Amino acid sequence: MRKALWAAGFRYRLKNRLPGRPDIVFPGKRLAVFVDGCFWHRCPRHCRVPTTNREFWENKLGKNVQRDKDVKMLLERQGWEVVRFWEHEIKESVSKCVERVSLLIG
Numbered sequence: 134m135r136k137a138l139w140a141a142g143f144r145y146r147l148k149n150r151l152p153g154r155p156d157i158v159f160p161g162k163r164l165a166v167f168v169d170g171c172f173w174h175r176c177p178r179h180c181r182v183p184t185t186n187r188e189f190w191e192n193k194l195g196k197n198v199q200r201d202k203d204v205k206m207l208l209e210r211q212g213w214e215v216v217r218f219w220e221h222e223i224k225e226s227v228s229k230c231v232e233r234v235s236l237l238i239g
């Protein structure tokens with residue numbers, strides 16, 4: 134994803150102190166990009182909660198999802214636009230993801 138964005142001519146930053154530590158940041162455009170792992174962020178298509186220790190996992194993954202929401206709200210309140218990609222979207226088509234980012238950046 135990062136390589137593809139860079140190759141497409143987008144200049145971004147990785148290091149940042151923003152809430153939730155976005156994976157990629159475009160400071161000039163105030164755009165924060167997150168790439169969410171399908172398991173850890175409960176992708177509806179791929180996340181299967183393990184059957185052993187089910188309660189532990191439900192709890193842990195539920196917290197992740199809640200944190201994602203909180204982070205989005207915090208960033209938006211600070212004037213950032215937030216884009217989230219699933220890991221599987223990147224794997225399926227990096228170019229589509231790059232396109233989405235480029236539309237937002239304009």
Ligand SMILES: [Zn+2]
Pocket residue numbers: 171176177178179180219220221222
């Ligand atoms: Zn997925």
